[in-house]
Amino acid sequence: MAKTQSRKAAPRSAMATKRTKSAHPSLTRTAKAAPVKKIISTPARSLDRPVRHRSGSKQALVIEMLMKPEGTTIGDIMKATDWQQHSVRGFFAGVIRKKLKLTLISKAAEAGRIYKVSGDTASTASTGSTSNNTAA
Template sequence: MTKLTETQTIILSAGAQRPDNIALPLPKGLAGAAAKMAVNRMIALGWLQEVDANLRRNEPLWRETGDGHGTTLVVTDAGLLAIGIEPVEANTARMGALRTQTEEPASCTTTESSPAPMPHTLREGTKQSTLIAMLRAPEGATMEAIIAATGWQAHSARGAMSGALKKRLGLNVTSETEDQRGRVYRIKDADRAQA
């Protein structure tokens, strides 16, 4: 498996948190030839894909095609896997949005109700499942322990906790400072909090 650079991790983590997994804008300071080289490498690895930009939705442009259209960059399922996010989770949200756009209402008099969230399936052995197991342990986990277990850098671990765990999975990730260990991160489950 190819080891992610810091720039690649930042691009993929940011894209995973955006609607439709759009990878743009790129991080500050990454422009010109360096940006083109980084993006081309990630496309070659299958982590990013260049797709037609929806200009009506003001999607950011990666490049103009010359015919009044342009392309944007999206994080692929392989890109999500590279940062430890199970693609099923992202696709579930995308398919739900697509389904609601294509379905016609049965009757004008019916009231709309929000669909029940689909359960997320976590694949064992991924960095994300390792992170969740560490945070669910009663003792929680320090950033140093998370870095050692996943191989991520601190900003990637924090991005996974806020993006994948909190926003996508709806987990209650908390952090508190302990005298002996420093900052400790935990997942507070609703059933555990009530017990």
């Protein structure tokens, strides 16, 4: 028969103090670290200037579809951009409403819900055309 060797274990009192310290970090008093200030590398964008998009990009395509008087459906945008439904909805919330600050209107129709950008804010969005760059 082979002899089994027992390992020397630390005394239970030493293990109990270690567990207590790690299990209850609130009992130990430590100095709180000062909050770290984030450094912003890019300056904030001015809201006076309209946002410019690359012509032919998916973002410009969707904005162009939303600016049509008849509007568009999520299904049409999904076909045109090859995005999934949740991506289109996220684009509406994140880019159209928050970033570009456009008013998005939705109406129920027989073909599904129709989305379009309202007329007063549609003129402020730029879809990639740079009409200001005329040759002198």
